[in-house]
Amino acid sequence: MAYREFDRPALDRRALLRGGALLAGGAVLAGTPLSALMAQPSMAPGKNPSVYWPSVNAFVSKFVDAREVANIVTVLGWGQQPPTVIAKGNLAIGQTAPAGLDSLYRIYSMTKPITGMAAMMLIDEGLLGLDQPVAEILPAYGEMMVQKTYDGSITDLEPAKRPITIRNLLTHTAGLGYGIVQRGPIKDYFEAQGLVPGQVTRLPIPELGRSRPVEGLMTFADRLAEAPLVYQPGTKWSYSVGLDLMGAVIQKVTGRPFDEFLKEKIFDPCGMTSTWFRVPESEVGRLTTNYGIMNGMPVPIDPARASIYLDEPAFPFGGAGLVSSPRDYDRFLRMLLGYGSIDGKRVMSELAVRVGTSNLLPEGVDLKGSWIEGQGFGAGGRVTDGAYGWGGAAGTVALVSFKAGLRAGMFTQYMPSDALPISSGFPDALQKDLAAMEARKTAA
Structure with a gap:
């Protein structure tokens, strides 16, 4: 595909990269206890997600059907159960390869919780x-x-x-x-x-x-x-x-290269086989295209086969450098929700997870006017009443709610992430479905 200059408003690096951190995060999930939800037939793995997660399903369809984004993949999991996946769209607008659990996304600042x-x-x-x-x-x-x-x-x-x-x-x-x-x-x-x-x-x-x-x-x-x-x-x-x-x-x-340390201590033990600072050439067929929203339209700014993520980075960016798949990031969340264990394997101690996902802010620190005013912050992620997570600058977001026993991730690719109400809309849709589940449980 040839690329030309577009008539567009100013699009600067600051605007592109700021949006992912504005996520309201886990606040919407914190009040729903696991016991109120897990016993419901609607939560059984393999059920039709369009029936049991109707708000999330409608949310995904709304933006993809309107071609505002190329795709959205959401991954929802209870405890250590297999995830429910709601996916729609293709790796790029105009292509036919579908996006799914193993597609590759630039997760930007969702790298921070991993480093944390x-x-x-x-x-x-x-x-x-x-x-x-x-x-x-x-x-x-x-x-x-x-x-x-x-x-x-x-x-x-x-x-x-x-x-x-x-x-x-x-x-x-x-x-x-x-x-x-x-x-x-x-x-x-x-x-x-x-x-x-x-x-x-x-x-x-x-x-x-x-x-x-x-x-x-x-x-x-x-x-x-x-x-x-x-x-x-x-x-x-x-x-x-x-x-x-x-x-x-x-x-x-x-005394080890940082990227090697992450691979040895987190990626390999968690079974995260598709998380890299540099995407191997052999895997480019799974890489999504990233878009800039210009005049309300998605314009390719990092097409998969010409992506900068195929190059060796200047160094492993611990704050915003990783590409990952929805499956892989869900495994990271599963490990956290398992308090350091996944598939019977201990990756980190329970204490390390509990402390890292707690409020670690120094006493007396000023939060006024900040993105986390009235909330807490742990090791690289927002902390809100039993939930921990963060978002990425290209429209991704992920969190775990320890109170609800739920892990949730949403993946798409566009910048800046506040150009569309997707990062903010996903938690809202999730909350609607959770509230409906709780209401059904109460009425039963």
Whole structure:
């Protein structure tokens, strides 16, 4: 397919990558107890999902039938039971290959919970401490400087009043910036220094910029240490590159490449055979196309067979770098819902899961005006009354509700994710079906 210039509104990297983190997350699931739902005949595996998940089924059909997106795959599972899959659409608009449980999606910030759980493993093993200063592992972070004015001058600085800790990295309270969030001189500085831990496309779309990430995870960490913080550590929740820096911490502590550590400790034990930082050429036939929503229309910005995810990344982006399948991510959620176990195999300890999916925010941190105001945050994901999860910038979202005993994932590909009411609409549809199930149970 040939690509041409389109008449379109401004489409910038910040707008594309910000939306996935706006997900309301598990709040809609937290109040529904497992005992109220699991006993119902409607929850038996293999039942027709269009009958027993009518709102979710209608939600999927609405957007795919209107060709607003190429596909949507939802994966819903109770406890350790096999998942129910509701899938519609094809890998790309105009193609015939259907999207399904084993299709490949750019999960962007849904990488963060995986990195967070990897860190929890090391905390559980005593190789890291939750409140350990990062400078004990990466000495360059020992004397950080902070902007006196948020997104202001990068030379009018003051010393950090307290050290950055592992807890801060996990919960976006380190005061670190993010090129997709910041504005002004510090955004320009990040781009000039290659502090760009993410990728969108090979295509020369001017609005996205062409900043290239610095080569190598430890080089990224070294350069990031030279950048000013945007907030004093531990004072404000601010979406950041904290989980990308956590990848460097994990690599330094273990002496293993970060991506190899994830494969050995999480992907292989969980049976996640389709999760990579780089998609193998042999698997491109499963890769979906990513779209930019321009003038209300989906336009290919990362077509599967020319995807940037077929290239070796500059380093494994622990905050937003993975491609995965709905089946694989559901297995990660199953492991969490099993408190560290899946298919009889112990992947991480129950304590590590319980702590990592609990509210780890530092005492007194300011959440006012943030994406998680009134909620909590754990190891890389939002925490809301018994639920844990996060979303991705290209329209994906996943969570576990420990109270309901439910795992839920929704996968599609478009940017920015707030251009369509899909990330927000999925939890709403889910809640409608759960409420109907509970009502039937009460009436029975």
